[in-house]
Amino acid sequence: MSLQQRLKEFWGQFKATPADSLTHMQDHRPIWLVMVGGALFLILSAIFYFQLFLAMDPCELCVYIRFSQCCIVLAGLIILIDPRNHILKFLGLLLAWYAVIQGWMWSVELMKIHDAAHMVVDETMDFFAAAGDAAGSACSTDPRFPLNLPLDEWLPFEFAPTGGCGEDDWTLLGMNMAHYCIIAYTVFMVCLAPLTFGWVRSLKKLLPLKK
Template identity: 60%
Template sequence: MIANLFQQFKQAPMGTLSSWEQQRPVWLVMSAASLFLILSAMGYFQWFLEMDPCEICVYIRFSQCCILFAGLIIAINPRISVLKLIGLALAWYGVLQGMAWSIELNVLHDSSHALDDVMASGGDLFAAGGGGGACSTEPHFPLGLPLHEWLPYEFQPSGICGEDDWTLLGLNMAQYCIIAYTFFIVALAPVTAGTVKNLISK
């Protein structure tokens, strides 16, 4: 089946994209991928590994929720232009903002761990300008949403930015988030192009 889809794409790229973006499963897959990331953060990192989320971590979770709801909005009926435009705007906001927060978290992670020698010699991480200086326990979400009060387990920061020591295959959590958002961009761009083509042709 996948081979047939790629064969169709090869023969008529824009026509195939226009067809894909009008199918509900495409958008449900996007929502499912985002839900997987959210549940991984809560279940594996926060509950199993007992890694408290930092301020930027909960912002990244928020961006993933934006992508999740964007896919669900479009999946109501992918042929309704208003739902499609609202969903795409929300999805692109979540993807681009999430990428920016992931890059910021990676920078803080690198700067924090670069000071290991300072800490080993009795230095002060915060006085030396380490990663935790950018953190707050009072997050500020868009539109003033008090998500940390509504869903404290998910959105209340209690960790220090960049202080996690988790790695897999040499990459840290922030770098895996960057990879995830890159995949979202690669997947979202063509279906957005298909949407634009359909809107123009109407």
């Protein structure tokens, strides 16, 4: 059976029984491999394209975002050990949701700082009033990772902030890195929510039925 036929068959089954399809999907490895692959793509793009090729040093928020993407990879790897193990699935989903939500928040903060740093100000404009809280934000070269992990000491090239937040001028289709990170985390949320629903639904099947 060709890939096109398989996709067509899958789509037909999904339209007929979406809840059952989600329950079945989250119970197998391919979908979690996609999640791991997506997060790895973001990490490698940041390191090899932005940091090495474009020589854009990562800022404090950048390395925090990179940390959250590593957590998504780790969450997927935990689930991939055995997607049908509910304890592993719980731990993996808990870590994945933490990473996605925290990464989204860091991306929004970075976007605000970037917008404030690139704001065009004239003599009649109150910069601090227009920029809001982001106007007084500053990046540190001494990051504080969750659980006090010294990632900047263990892996300085990947996690030591050497740039300033909001200083980059890279854009694509009118959006900067922070915008694309927000989009990426939103996609993760949209995909993770139905998979989590499918897992919760599989848990209900284990509960004894009431008479």
